[in-house]
Amino acid sequence: MAVETRIDAELPQGVGRLSTGWKVFILAALAVLGFGVFAYWYESSNGMSVTSLRSTGTMGGATWGLYVVMVEYFIGVSLAGVVIASVSRVFRIVELRPIVRIAELLTVASLMVGLLAVIIDLGQPIRGIKNMLLYARPQSAFFGTLTLVAGGVFMTALAYLFLGGRRDAARLAGIPSRLQWFHRLWASGYTDSVEERERHRRVMFWLSVGIVPLIVVALSTEGLVFGVQVGRPGWFGSLQGPDFLVLAAASGLANLVVLSAIVRRSLGDWNRLDADVFKWLGRFLLVASAAALYFMVVELFTLLYATPSNERQLADSLLKGPYAWIFWLSIGLMILGLMLLISQAATAKWRIGTLVVASVAISTAALAERYLTVIPSQTHASLLPYETGSYFPTWVEFAVVAGLFALGALLIGLFMKAFPIIPIRDDIIPTPDEEVEATANA
Amino acid sequence: MTKYSMAVDLDRCQGCRACMTACKIENNTVQSNFWMYVFRFEEGAFPETEMSFLPRPCQHCDNAPCAKVCPVGARFKREDGIVLTDADRCIGCRYCELACPYGVNYYNWQKPEKGQYDVVDWHDENIQTATGGAIPPYRNPDLDGLYGEEQRRTAGGGHAKGIIEKCTFCVHRVEKGQLPSCVDTCPTDALVFGDIDDAESPISLYLRGRSSWQLLEEAGTKPNVYYIGGKPPNKELKEIERPKVTV
Numbered sequence A: 001m002a003v004e005t006r007i008d009a010e011l012p013q014g015v016g017r018l019s020t021g022w023k024v025f026i027l028a029a030l031a032v033l034g035f036g037v038f039a040y041w042y043e044s045s046n047g048m049s050v051t052s053l054r055s056t057g058t059m060g061g062a063t064w065g066l067y068v069v070m071v072e073y074f075i076g077v078s079l080a081g082v083v084i085a086s087v088s089r090v091f092r093i094v095e096l097r098p099i100v101r102i103a104e105l106l107t108v109a110s111l112m113v114g115l116l117a118v119i120i121d122l123g124q125p126i127r128g129i130k131n132m133l134l135y136a137r138p139q140s141a142f143f144g145t146l147t148l149v150a151g152g153v154f155m156t157a158l159a160y161l162f163l164g165g166r167r168d169a170a171r172l173a174g175i176p177s178r179l180q181w182f183h184r185l186w187a188s189g190y191t192d193s194v195e196e197r198e199r200h201r202r203v204m205f206w207l208s209v210g211i212v213p214l215i216v217v218a219l220s221t222e223g224l225v226f227g228v229q230v231g232r233p234g235w236f237g238s239l240q241g242p243d244f245l246v247l248a249a250a251s252g253l254a255n256l257v258v259l260s261a262i263v264r265r266s267l268g269d270w271n272r273l274d275a276d277v278f279k280w281l282g283r284f285l286l287v288a289s290a291a292a293l294y295f296m297v298v299e300l301f302t303l304l305y306a307t308p309s310n311e312r313q314l315a316d317s318l319l320k321g322p323y324a325w326i327f328w329l330s331i332g333l334m335i336l337g338l339m340l341l342i343s344q345a346a347t348a349k350w351r352i353g354t355l356v357v358a359s360v361a362i363s364t365a366a367l368a369e370r371y372l373t374v375i376p377s378q379t380h381a382s383l384l385p386y387e388t389g390s391y392f393p394t395w396v397e398f399a400v401v402a403g404l405f406a407l408g409a410l411l412i413g414l415f416m417k418a419f420p421i422i423p424i425r426d427d428i429i430p431t432p433d434e435e436v437e438a439t440a441n442a
Numbered sequence B: 001m002t003k004y005s006m007a008v009d010l011d012r013c014q015g016c017r018a019c020m021t022a023c024k025i026e027n028n029t030v031q032s033n034f035w036m037y038v039f040r041f042e043e044g045a046f047p048e049t050e051m052s053f054l055p056r057p058c059q060h061c062d063n064a065p066c067a068k069v070c071p072v073g074a075r076f077k078r079e080d081g082i083v084l085t086d087a088d089r090c091i092g093c094r095y096c097e098l099a100c101p102y103g104v105n106y107y108n109w110q111k112p113e114k115g116q117y118d119v120v121d122w123h124d125e126n127i128q129t130a131t132g133g134a135i136p137p138y139r140n141p142d143l144d145g146l147y148g149e150e151q152r153r154t155a156g157g158g159h160a161k162g163i164i165e166k167c168t169f170c171v172h173r174v175e176k177g178q179l180p181s182c183v184d185t186c187p188t189d190a191l192v193f194g195d196i197d198d199a200e201s202p203i204s205l206y207l208r209g210r211s212s213w214q215l216l217e218e219a220g221t222k223p224n225v226y227y228i229g230g231k232p233p234n235k236e237l238k239e240i241e242r243p244k245v246t247v
């Protein structure tokens, strides 16, 4: 078979071969990461006073700023990957199989940088890691976030990635290359016997079924970090959890579209991501962003009817005050993204370029929404008559955050040269028909 | 059981902020951190304006949201009602600050000795020679002690960079049988402190027969600071000035 010969001849999908484009990309990512590390070092040695963060109350600041916004954003993005992977497995959506690994990788990478952002935001990062292990309190939503998100989703996503890749790893382990040791390690004795495949299929299926409720709980808890705060107008409310979840789905899917499009371009001949994959992603994104826009509109109406109190002050800051440009930008971008998706769905013509533009708009809108969740309630919604405050990140915060993005990109870039990012063998036991179809496609 | 509380008589408070100064000296708090803060409000339009004052220490809430959200138990409420921060356990997440509706928490954004209060350099040789190494910087050694049954470093702990701090009801003084520094200093005796569960304590006697209210009672935090006279603040009140110093 053609596919067999090709695999035997060389590692697939450019694995192990470092192209010039890839080297440039890695160098650029390293440079940005290096600058981020420098900014963090500068911050650690001088104190967080080099950021724009300040205490609330008499200092009139925001004590949680861009770092916490990024925690919310990255952890939100991680949701879509693992959900898409489970949905494709549980419902056996064949069209989504090529992006299952990209989705899992997006989850792992975004969770890693999201959790790193949590640590970066701590005043005592080392003590933070130690004390979270020694004294973690289950009653704190912060604890809920960290343990559930980190422990549950991260481990499951890793297990997904590992188990889902073992069949491919077993194939690659037989090909002599510089990476053979890595592929052998990943395969860890897997031989792709019928029993093993069946066992894998069962484990993956139950992992897929189990992860969805875990994610819902974990990400709702993330929203509740804010939702249970009685002392801060704009935060307290039962909608924070669901709102967080919906926006997470939209931003996660948007990132998945962009990442898949980049992978598609970079794989050249090895590309297996056809229009069908993007059509599915586009439909999911359409539903998620419509729901996200619904929440945004509901929020807008609530703000318009805010009583003349602390909520009013907060509402004014969003509708016509210092945060208005971000507020209206986020709504505008979300509408733009949604319109592009609707127009594609209506004509049943899914163009990858347009989908990417829509995704970038939706992802940016989600990031802006996160910013508006975290910041204005601190500077403009005090229950006591403190003067209003202000916050806008400094170069240090922007540099650290750019470093986090670069780290995520680096992880994915390195992975692509170590392992095929698109499964060469589907991890679900294919039916004979599927096997024939897969071979024909390849 | 002992339950330490404070009464603030707004009919007596003259807004002199001596309590704020006393707190700063006692607890050596850094620039722009005000564990005790006195609002100076103005209300109405000229010429019908009125001034009022509102001292705002930590309310040492019974249902303290700050303690509930702390992920590592650094913020906790003692048996005797005082809400404290363990300087050795705090990880600097600032979640307590956001959970508190009163804005009483202060984070140490940088090393305290870095230009705080425009003291050129706390370790400057000339300053050390001129002052015999005492003032400045004066550092209250009691702040580093271990307090309570728990024996935790909760009196302020030397204001390390990257951790949170707030009013401790001067736990280091209370444990010695003294009054919190602000209470001790107030020239008009507007602040009264004591065990509210003891019917004969100064605070119980003071509150007896007087009507009092609590700050943001509706937030359900069950604060342990009782205000007498005046009225709860509202959004019509404007702060006359905001502290200028910042980090």
Ligand code: SF4
Pocket: B057, B058, B059, B060, B061, B064, B065, B066, B067, B083, B099, B100, B101, B102, B103, B104, B105, B166, B221
């Ligand atoms: S006033 Fe704020 S810091 Fe003090 S006990 Fe109440 S919630 Fe905690």
Ligand code: SF4
Pocket: B069, B070, B071, B072, B073, B074, B075, B085, B089, B090, B091, B092, B093, B094, B095, B096, B097, B163, B164
């Ligand atoms: S800043 Fe310190 S005391 Fe406050 S919640 Fe975080 S760990 Fe607890």
